[in-house]
Amino acid sequence: MAEKKKGKKKWYEVLASKHFNNIPVGESVAYEDKGLIGRVMKVNLGTLTRDAKLQNVRIKFKINEIKDEKAYTEVKGYELSGSYVKRIMRAGISKIDDSFIITTKEGIKLKLKPLVLTKHKAQKNVLKGLRGLIRKEINDYIKNEVYDKFISDLISKKIQRDIRNKLSKIYPVGVVEIRMMERI
Numbered sequence: 001m002a003e004k005k006k007g008k009k010k011w012y013e014v015l016a017s018k019h020f021n022n023i024p025v026g027e028s029v030a031y032e033d034k035g036l037i038g039r040v041m042k043v044n045l046g047t048l049t050r051d052a053k054l055q056n057v058r059i060k061f062k063i064n065e066i067k068d069e070k071a072y073t074e075v076k077g078y079e080l081s082g083s084y085v086k087r088i089m090r091a092g093i094s095k096i097d098d099s100f101i102i103t104t105k106e107g108i109k110l111k112l113k114p115l116v117l118t119k120h121k122a123q124k125n126v127l128k129g130l131r132g133l134i135r136k137e138i139n140d141y142i143k144n145e146v147y148d149k150f151i152s153d154l155i156s157k158k159i160q161r162d163i164r165n166k167l168s169k170i171y172p173v174g175v176v177e178i179r180m181m182e183r184i
Helices: 045-049 082-088 124-143 147-155 158-168
Strands: 010-015 024-030 040-044 057-067 070-080 095-097 100-103 109-118 173-183
Touching: 010 057, 024 040, 040 045, 045 057, 070 082, 070 147, 095 124, 100 124, 109 124, 124 158, 147 158, 147 173, 158 173
Parallel strands: 010 070
Antiparallel strands: 010 024, 040 057, 057 070, 070 173, 095 109, 100 109, 109 173
16 A cells, blocks of 8 residues: 655755855755755765866765755765776876775764875885875874864865875875765
């Protein structure tokens, strides 16, 4: 048998997190407020910041609060598009991929996947050293920062710049990106 209808669905305006000044990112529909809590919405960073250079990044927002038919969100994830990663790959370079779980200063667990591309083909022992340095730098940074500051620095690419500068002292590095970040 079919379920009885719960009434009329309502539209809710979904607002980005405070990192983006709570600008509207879309709308969602639900029968009641608690039906929206926990929903995840992916939004292109280029449209949020009005910067076309950032269109290769998607931000995941998780709805965590409803007030006056407005859904407030928090940043749950950050990921590069697969087409961007394929586009920056070149012949004659080395790629360093890694994946690890790390905890912020306030105890929030994050899954991170950094991506580093060298300017030239590198030996395995050099790549291993770079991978270790990447983990150490990210670990040192996140252990001493709160989640909100980390998100701000990730979006503004400050973390990526700092890591690239340190890695370039060991071996010429072309690209340093955080390919994926997800709040666990």
